Amino acid sequence: MNKSKLLSLFLIGLASIIVLHAQKQKSFYPGKLWFDTDGKIINAHGGGILYHKGTYYWFGEHKGEHSNDALVGVTCYSSTNLYDWTFEQIALPVSDDKNSSITKGCIIERPKVIFNEKTGKFVMYFHLELKGQGYNAAHVGVAISDNAAGPYVLVKNGRVNAGIWPINIPDSQKKLNKKESDFKSWTPEWLRAMENGMFLRRDFKGGQMSRDMTLFVDDDSKAYHIYSSEDNATLQIAELTDDYLGYTGKYIRIFPAKYNEAPAIFKKDGVYWMITSGCTGWKPNEARMFSASSIFGTWSQHPNPCRGEDSELTFHSQSTYILHVQGKENLFVYMGDRWIPSNPIDGRYVWLPILFEDNKPVLKWMDRWSLNDFD
Template sequence: MYKYILLLIFSLLFYNCSTTKPYTKFKTAEKWLDNNKVHINAHGGGFLIYNKTYYWYGEHKISGEKGNKAMVGVRIYSSKDLYNWKNEGVALQMIKNTSSKLQIGSIVERPKVIYNKKTNKFVMWFHHELKDQAYKAALTGVAVSDNITGPFEYINSFRIHANQLPINLLQKDFDSILPINENQKLTKQIRIEQAKLGQLFKRDFENGQMSRDMTLFVDDDETAYHITASEENQTLLISKLTDDYLSLTNDYIRIFPGQRNEAPAIFKRKGKYFMFTSGLTGWNPNPGKLAIADKLMGNWTFLGNPCRGTKEEMATTFWSQSTYVIPVIGKKDAFIFAADRWRPKNPIDGRYVWLPVQFENDIPFLELFPHWDLSIFKN
């Protein structure tokens, strides 16, 4: 009898697995199950294409209002078709040792991984906040691995560019910046003016600039860049990485001071650089932004809101926030706008909004598609 019961159990398990249909389309903001039939847990994600396989790195969330603290680490998934994802485990594990900056209970957000062809290393950068300090530390962290799925070895977390001027700020202009009046009552407009005048930058000059929402970008010549929200999220910094991708060089620029940007996501098409960002409304969605440049470390120009649709859709970026732009293997100039629909009261249930990047007169725009597939890209 025992053998028959075991046989029945295995038969039922096999039946359930064999009748699970693979995904053949993207379903906007619906639960997205992995190969284990568990909702994908990789929020604020970054994507890496390696050996014709997509790898998705993201924040592992837990349930409840404290679910945005890093109790596990950075999870990784792999896929051949972008629809169906295999859980590859934890790429970067939080550290139990309380003397480590990366200790359990700190905050790790927006992990991004790039591959260095010279060193054959996989390098991860992420936004890092220290345990029980909310968003005060504003550090960027770096880790490295010999294997794409990890485990990644944590190196360090730090403020950036201490005592270093950006290449687009002259010494004489820096010297003329007045210090912040610490006694004034802070308002949104005062923060904006402090960034525009360079006062926030000067305040943090000796100890290093803040780094919060960030992303990475590797250009055609394999030069890599770190792009981050800084100066209380009022300004963006674009920094060139060293050849091994493990640290920042002294080459960096400040862009859009006082224009309140976070959630940067960059891609390149026909020699132009495009950047999606969002405004600052905490966990609540807001109108998306789009910027363009001829050179990554050059002058950037805002093009407005890339979203098309109803007033509410445009005002909320389809109730989501940008995290990455994914190039599609085998299709020319085909890109996917990847975003998160945050659920701060139960972070593990956060959903994903993926949309095709469309173009009109070579300018990107986004429309909401509840269900869609890669056939939308004709080439």
């Protein structure tokens, strides 16, 4: 048998193994290649999960081999067991219209979807950067659909809470007039001015910046948009209107001038927990963890929740979402991404169970784990 035939048989066999593995997966393998039920690599980066009527829907950024720009749109996969994922469709496709806010070549990051019981609509929020403007726009995009898997239609985009002060800013800070040009960047004086709302005031009229983000629906069905703002220096938490399509005007700043991004949040036993990362571009860093007894604070910081080797790099990942597994009251799953800017499509997913020690969340590396481990 010649070499070409041997190679063909090998490739066919390899493809069969991949498909078989994808269809029979019964464990999670953090950081390994993860295939859908068609044997194709799951392409849903910076994602989040919606659970609706017995099915999980995983939404994420479609990545190519050479660019982090949105050239396709937001993908949607479905699963009933969290192991085996079926590609549904491009839930929010980019547009060929050059005048569209989501025209091909824009930046779409960290899509999250929630369901509104009152309106029956599925609502998607995402970080949007307009084509050709780098990361200067710092918009939030809002899209809706009648179906969980989509397609979704963009209804608006822009900055957040224009002309509105956060509820936890002192009146004295509203009146300050120091500008960035008054300081040398990264000096103690500059950071103190940032903490005292220098960029908040700069963006007051036009609206607050919204970059890395997540959504959270509380027990009372109130929904919140949590996002990096003020050039990523400060996290903000904003309450959404009852239809989830806008803002009530009630929002707070937390940890100003501490530079947090990649927020992921969950609630257990009446306590809100949030995991974030520092700002080091595409490179991983040490996870940060915060807690509060109210969504509007006061928030307190805790040590890095990761334990063991590479814990200072969050196991080479960055948080994107925390999933509560249905039917398992105390099982929450950390979802993280390993970013590879040189080959974005090869970014791997790191899913790890959140353990609890002394009633505080802990992340430990596991080469392999399953939901049955937590029965």
